[in-house]
Amino acid sequence: MYHKSLKNKEKIFAVAPMMDWTDRHCRFFHRQLTRRALLYTEMVVADAVIHGEREKLLGFDAVEHPVALQIGGSEPAKLARAAAIGADFGYDEINLNVGCPSDRVQSGTFGACLMKTPDLVGACVAAMKERVKVPVTVKSRIGVDDQDPEEALDRLAEAVFAAGADALWVHARKAWLAGLSPRENREIPPLDYGRVYRLKEKYPNKFIGINGGIQSLDEVEAHLLRLDGAMMGRAAYHTPALLADVDQRLFGEKRRRADPAAVVEAMAAYAQRHIAAGGRLSHITRHMVGLFHGQPGARRFRQILSTRATRPGAGADVLRDALAAVGLPEREAVA
Missing domain, CATH: 3.20.20.70 (Aldolase class I)
Known part of the structure; x- marks a missing residue:
C-alpha cells in the first residue's frame, strides 16, 4: 500500500x-x-x-x-x-x-x-x-x-x-x-x-x-x-x-490555516540554529521571497530578503524586519 x-x-x-x-x-x-x-x-x-x-x-x-x-x-x-x-x-x-x-x-x-x-x-x-x-x-x-x-x-x-x-x-x-x-x-x-x-x-x-x-x-x-x-x-x-x-x-482538517507571521517566526528560529551551525541566512531566505506574493507589502518583504539576507553576518533579525515591513504582527512559532 x-x-x-x-x-x-x-x-x-x-x-x-x-x-x-x-x-x-x-x-x-x-x-x-x-x-x-x-x-x-x-x-x-x-x-x-x-x-x-x-x-x-x-x-x-x-x-x-x-x-x-x-x-x-x-x-x-x-x-x-x-x-x-x-x-x-x-x-x-x-x-x-x-x-x-x-x-x-x-x-x-x-x-x-x-x-x-x-x-x-x-x-x-x-x-x-x-x-x-x-x-x-x-x-x-x-x-x-x-x-x-x-x-x-x-x-x-x-x-x-x-x-x-x-x-x-x-x-x-x-x-x-x-x-x-x-x-x-x-x-x-x-x-x-x-x-x-x-x-x-x-x-x-x-x-x-x-x-x-x-x-x-x-x-x-x-x-x-x-x-x-x-x-x-x-x-x-x-x-x-x-x-x-x-x-x-x-x-478536510479543521486546524486553522497556517498564520504567515507564525511561519516567519518559525523560520527565524530555524535560521538561528542554521547560522549557529555555520550556515548562512540566504540558504533559507532564498526559498521564502514569495511568501506574501500578491499581498500588500510583498515587494518590500522580497527586497529585504533579497538584499540584506545575502550580507556577511546576516542574522534572523532580517526575517523579522521583513515581516514588519509587510505590516503583520509577529506571532509565536507554529507547532
Whole structure:
C-alpha cells in the first residue's frame, strides 16, 4: 500500500522534486505551511548517495515527514544500495527519476533517457524493492523525442508495476532530449493530461499521480477526481502561501490555516540554529521571497530578503524586519 493515507482511501498531494530548489531548507519552510503534503528532495545521483557526504546530501529535519528521497541512476545494484542508505536515513519513500531531461542527466544515461529502456527501469525498481521496506516509486514523462506517448508510457508502466513499484507519478509532457533546454522542456512540449487519465483507466488499482503545469488547488482538485495524486512544482515554490490551504481544502482538517507571521517566526528560529551551525541566512531566505506574493507589502518583504539576507553576518533579525515591513504582527512559532 502506497503511504498510510491510502489506507483511508485518501488522495496524495505532493510538492514536486525540483533541482536546486527543494533542499532541506525549502522543505522545512513548506512544512510550516502544510502538514499533509508529501515533500520530495532534489534528485540525488546514486553514486553521490553511496560515496558522497551523506549527512550533507541526505540529512533532514524530522519535521519534514512525510518526505521522499528522489534518486537518479540506471544501475540496479547501485540504485538498490542507494535506496537502502536512504531508507536507513529515515525517508518515507524512495523515488526513481525517469523524467529529468538535463544534459548532465543524459550524459549519465539516466533520467528521461530511461523512458527508452523500460525493462531496465523495471530491473532497477525490482532491485530497490528487494532492499527496502518503504515504498519505491517512479516519476516519469509520457515519452521522449519521437516516441509515441501511448506506447511509451504503457510500456514503462507495465515494466515498473510488474517489478513492484508502489506508484507512478507522470509529468504529463514529453521530454525532448535534443534541441530543448531543461527549462524549455518544462514549458514547450504540450501538456497532455488526458494521456495520464487513460493510463489510470488501464490500471484502476495502481497508484497513478500527475505532475506538470498545475497552477492552483482548483486544478489539483479536478485532477484528484480522476487520479490518485497530484503534484505541484513551480507554482508551489513561487507562491508558497497556497500551501497553507492544502490541509483544510484537500484533507478536510479543521486546524486553522497556517498564520504567515507564525511561519516567519518559525523560520527565524530555524535560521538561528542554521547560522549557529555555520550556515548562512540566504540558504533559507532564498526559498521564502514569495511568501506574501500578491499581498500588500510583498515587494518590500522580497527586497529585504533579497538584499540584506545575502550580507556577511546576516542574522534572523532580517526575517523579522521583513515581516514588519509587510505590516503583520509577529506571532509565536507554529507547532
